[in-house]
Amino acid sequence: MKISEAAERSGLSIDTIRFYEKRGMLPEIHRGPDGHRRFTPYDIDWLTLLYWLRETGMPLSAIHRFTHLAKAAAGADGDAGLAERRQILLDHRDVLSKKRAMLSRCEDVLSIKLAQYGDPAEENE
Amino acid sequence: MKISEAAERSGLSIDTIRFYEKRGMLPEIHRGPDGHRRFTPYDIDWLTLLYWLRETGMPLSAIHRFTHLAKAAAGADGDAGLAERRQILLDHRDVLSKKRAMLSRCEDVLSIKLAQYGDPAEENE
């Protein structure tokens, strides 16, 4: 499929997909005879994962490392770097729970501020 | 107190505090006879709120608007813009719950990926 559909399905913007490709953060994206990118379901899967990782704050450097490992694994030795890839995802899961704690704390701070402002919604509590 | 302590207490970095001041996103910060910034507890309170708002993704433009309203209110009409400031915070609370949903969804995606990788931690489930 073409880039517009890939964008729609993955959640990334067209520009972002092109940007990630430039940075070598995608598997090799093949081109049609017209020179346009053609995305396979596998590519979409990859883009979708990147979407979630980025959306929740994984830095591009980590994503780059992750992609690099996956590309290497696609070669001869299928298991090379698998442990590291897994670790990257596990680490990110920890980041998520920290983020969750931040959100809760911020909600508390907002409630306090809103109460100071005499927020009607807070007065029922 | 001085900027290093303000940074420590608010969670913002020294550079970020200076940056926010340049952008007019802080109440007026007074200077000591040495020309160094002196922060009051009120200032710290403000910085801390900004820390949480930024940490959870409020854009500087919104924070700028918020500060602007607060500064205007510090003048004659204490209630001017209060409703709008409240609304900014309420809107941000909605953003937080959307972010929370994103985190959950990402956790799901990670679990699926980890299971695909044959993650030991997932195999108990």
Added chain:
DNA sequence: TCTTGACCTGGAGCTACTCCAGGCTGCTAC
């Protein structure tokens, strides 16, 4: 044939920091 729309590229612009050079001040140590 002409227009429209989707794609292409390289590069500029933007947000929100972060870091750095160069300089002043105030304190301790000799």
Added chain:
DNA sequence: GTAGCAGCCTGGAGTAGCTCCAGGTCAAGA
């Protein structure tokens, strides 16, 4: 008193991660 050092100051450059834009190609439809 003066040398060294820490902490502050400023303006400006550098960075991450997009986002937008100009200028160009190509295929399909009116």
